[in-house]
């Protein structure tokens with residue numbers, strides 16, 4: 001049976017570097033996907049994940065095991081993203097141009113048995129969605145990313161963002177309608 | 191029946207169970223069904239987004255950076271326990287733990303002053319005739335000087351603390367001298 005996150009945390013706090021490696025390897029993927037969808041840039045996503053995981057390792061003693069480790073890690077990544085964004089720059093149209101470039105080059109690609117045409121269509125669709133996402137404010141974008149891309153439940157998102165369950169649903173529903181409008185502006189209807 | 195809210199239709203699209211009456215309306219109303227299905231299509235499109243793979247060297251970069259921090263933390267002289275550096279339980283105050291602790295220093299100041307005061311009080315008690323009010327005033331002034339100087343310096347640095355200790359020691363010695371000088375005088379009827 002795989003080692004639980006909680007067991008890994010205990011081992012790391014006791015000074016086991018191998019546990020730290022397992023934890024980082026386990027969570028760098030999900031956090032990177034989250035970070036990429038939030039920033040729209042491979043470079044920013046990398047920096048964001050690196051900062052977030054380092055913060056997590058430094059403050060592992062503060063982790064409260066009543067919550068899932070994933071909730072805690074996403075929260076760190078989310079707060080780090082907000083801090084960096086405040087420090088660096090506001091969202092610009094430049095970001096949108098970068099989305100297309102990054103994704104064309106780096107998307108994992110659909111599975112093998114889809115036709116090249118279908119693959120191209122799917123890639124185009126995901127690029128449009130990423131563009132539309134970039135037009136949303138951070139708090140709307142993050143809730144879509146957490147629910148649809150990271151597959152967190154309403155409850156987990158409520159814990160992560162420290163907001164009531166009803167607020168999660170209201171915000172998610174509004175965010176989806178905004179995304180739909182942004183997609184319509186890009187002349188795309190799913 | 192009026193159409194249910196868009197929130198309800200989104201709940202339905204997310205797979206939540208609606209009240210029976212609302213669910214029945216959605217199934218029988220082409221408009222509501224259309225809206226719900228549009229929400230479902232958007233959700234599916236979002237779920238179909240490719241997952242972005244973390245760069246292969248990302249985990250190594252994080253672990254190397256962390257190992258560097260740990261080494262720097264463990265490398266601090268005084269040999270702090272490694273567990274603290276590894277676990278990093280909570281941010282430590284910015285000052286070095288080996289440096290001056292104001293509360294402890296204050297304890298020393300108060301202690302020394304109390305001891306000196308007790309000695310002088312004893313001298314006054316045993317030689318009430320000889321020790322006139324001028325002597326008490328002089329002793330008080332002598333006592334006040336190191337206390338004030340010490341308190342001021344304490345704020346600045348640990349050097350102040352040592353100066354204070356030295357000053358207090360001088361006062362202690364001189365007050366003992368005073369007591370010895372006064373004693374024979376007081377015993378004279």
Ligand SMILES: [Zn+2]
Nearest residue numbers: 193219221222
């Ligand atoms: Zn209806």
